[in-house]
Amino acid sequence: MPEAEILFTRDQIAKRVAELGSQISKDFAGQRIILLGVLKGATVFLSDLARNISVEATFDFVGISSYRDKSVSSGEVRLTKDVDESMEGRNVILVEDILDTGLTISYLTKIISAHQPRALRICTLLDKPARRQVPVRADYIGFEIPDKFVVGYGMDYAERYRNLEDIRILSPESLT
Numbered sequence: 001m002p003e004a005e006i007l008f009t010r011d012q013i014a015k016r017v018a019e020l021g022s023q024i025s026k027d028f029a030g031q032r033i034i035l036l037g038v039l040k041g042a043t044v045f046l047s048d049l050a051r052n053i054s055v056e057a058t059f060d061f062v063g064i065s066s067y068r069d070k071s072v073s074s075g076e077v078r079l080t081k082d083v084d085e086s087m088e089g090r091n092v093i094l095v096e097d098i099l100d101t102g103l104t105i106s107y108l109t110k111i112i113s114a115h116q117p118r119a120l121r122i123c124t125l126l127d128k129p130a131r132r133q134v135p136v137r138a139d140y141i142g143f144e145i146p147d148k149f150v151v152g153y154g155m156d157y158a159e160r161y162r163n164l165e166d167i168r169i170l171s172p173e174s175l176t
């Protein structure tokens with residue numbers, strides 16, 4: 001592990017994820033929801049979030065390719081795994097690790113909207129508003145962060161560091 005300053009500890013993350021879970025449970029009281037995770041970064045967040053949600057929740061996942069092992073977005077988004085079931089008439093919570101340029105979420109929002117869900121909400125653990133290229137806003141945000149490259153808690157650099165329990169800032173020297 002190269003030098004990497006801790007941005008959020010596991011305890012800070014756990015506390016915030018619990019708050020997001022209760023908010024979603026409140027907003028969808030008495031209803032069923034589907035947690036639609038974006039592979040692979042959102043898996044750790046989704047699994048913790050789901051266990052903090054008290055309403056009936058099922059899981060589905062979409063796969064997206066855009067970063068190609070780089071720390072800067074190529075600007076190109078491609079679907080590598082579609083949803084398993086139609087989202088028609090469902091309450092869909094799109095669960096993402098980090099909202100950066102917004103390209104991924106705006107692309108997915110278009111695709112899922114075409115299914116005509118009953119509701120479509122965006123839940124992101126991290127938001128980097130300074131990097132936005134397309135105007136998208138999340139409904140549920142864990143933390144707003146500055147324009148730094150982070151890893152851990154599901155998030156990677158070239159597929160590494162996803163299993164770190166806290167969220168760390170990877171120094172620019174290690175991003176080669």
Ligand code: IMP
Pocket residue numbers: 038041066067073096097098099100101102103104105148149150151155156157
């Ligand atoms: P967007 O399409 O630019 O919003 O990109 C969102 C995706 O880029 C996220 O799902 C992450 O996979 C990746 N990403 C953006 N910033 C970071 C970061 O700081 N660390 C790790 N992955 C990131």
Ligand code: MG
Pocket residue numbers: 038039040041042097098
């Ligand atoms: Mg991702």
